[in-house]
Amino acid sequence: MGLYIHIPFCIRKCNYCDFLSFGGVSEEGQNAYFRSLLHSIKTYHEIYSNQYYVDSIFIGGGTPSLVEAGLIEELMAEIRSGFTVDQNAEISIETNPKMLTKKKLNTYLEAGINRLSIGAQSFDDALLRTMGRVHSAEDVLENYMLARECGFRNVNIDLMFAIPGQTMSVWMDTLEKAIGLEPEHISFYSLQMEEGTPFFSMLREGELKEIEDVLDREMYHRAIELFMNSGYQHYEISNAAKEGYPCRHNLKYWSMEDYLGLGLGAHSFMDGIRFSQMEELAAYTKGALRKEKGGAFVAWEHKNTRQDDISEYIITGMRKLEGINLRDFETRFEQTIEDVFSANWYRLQKYIDEEYIVKSAENMHFAIKGIDISNTILTEFV
DSSP states (O other): OEEEEEEOEESSOOTTOOSSOEESOOHHHHHHHHHHHHHHHHHHHHHHTTTOOEEEEEEEESOGGGSOHHHHHHHHHHHHHHSOEEEEEEEEEEEOTTSOOHHHHHHHHHTTOOEEEEEEEOSOHHHHHHHTOSOOHHHHHHHHHHHHHHTOOOEEEEEEESOTTOOHHHHHHHHHHHHHTOOSEEEEEEOOOOTTSHHHHHHHTTSOOOOOHHHHHHHHHHHHHHHHHTTOEEEETTEEEOTTOSOHHHHHHHTTOOEEEESTTOEEEETTEEEEEOOOHHHHHTTOOOSHHHHOOEEEEEEOOHHHHHHHHHHHHTTBTTOEEHHHHHHHHSSOHHHHTGGGHHHHHHHHHTTSEEEOSSEEEEOHHHHTTHHHHHGGGO
């Protein structure tokens, strides 16, 4: 199984962020959170350690690199004390520039972390300020070089496009600088205006103007073109990697494999059941336990129906550029995809005929132009 650990702390919330995270939490508050997190890990040792081994770990946030390195070291020790971690496991940690030191990086490596994800977002300082980021473009370069010096051989850089005020030339400059660093993996996401964020309020009040959809899509396609011309495989809608370096942990999400999420608000998919942890930080740090799942911090649980599994198999699988294996689909669900969706297959056939979807006897996936309307197409499978 995969293991996701959520660390919900940041220096401050970015202007676009609606993730479950908190700025300005004291060191004492962070320590209290980790005590509850370690207790939760112990609880799940008892439930799953005899059934599964762990072959991927992703420490996300928030900003895990904000906390003291010793807490991450203690976290990894607790995971290994109860779970069998594969010796070739991919173990990732999310970091933000300006928060990495040689000591932290060496501690991560000593704890077995072998993949670093750096939240660069942009190489334009004006845009970084607009977004509310606390780092500069120079900080990204310095932290990236430091990570290489310390010995990290698998590094991801996160980028964002369609940021208010971002021009195509600024985006191309960011892409070229990111590719020039030669990271093993690059994630690139279109900024979404989420309700409850400062950006959303500024948009509503007329202080901010969204990028037009045409420019958003042009930025996306130019990025794909650059990546493919630079030796990267565009293997998932928002991710590109050098050969041999796709994110193995995230592929679990897109392949409906088992993963356990621990920490505030973390989601899991285990044994056909989806469940999530509580989202109230104060209750979590006080160790407020629920009765479900052997005393874990479970807030919500849902056992998938057959129709849930079919829809999720397609919706997650079609995020991968290779799409879904139709023979595997038929084996799993004992029907062809045409039979399952016979009532509206004529609408799906139209997308195939117009070359938004590429379908053979063995496989079905989006054409590049189909990605632009993927959400519309995927509603046919829900």
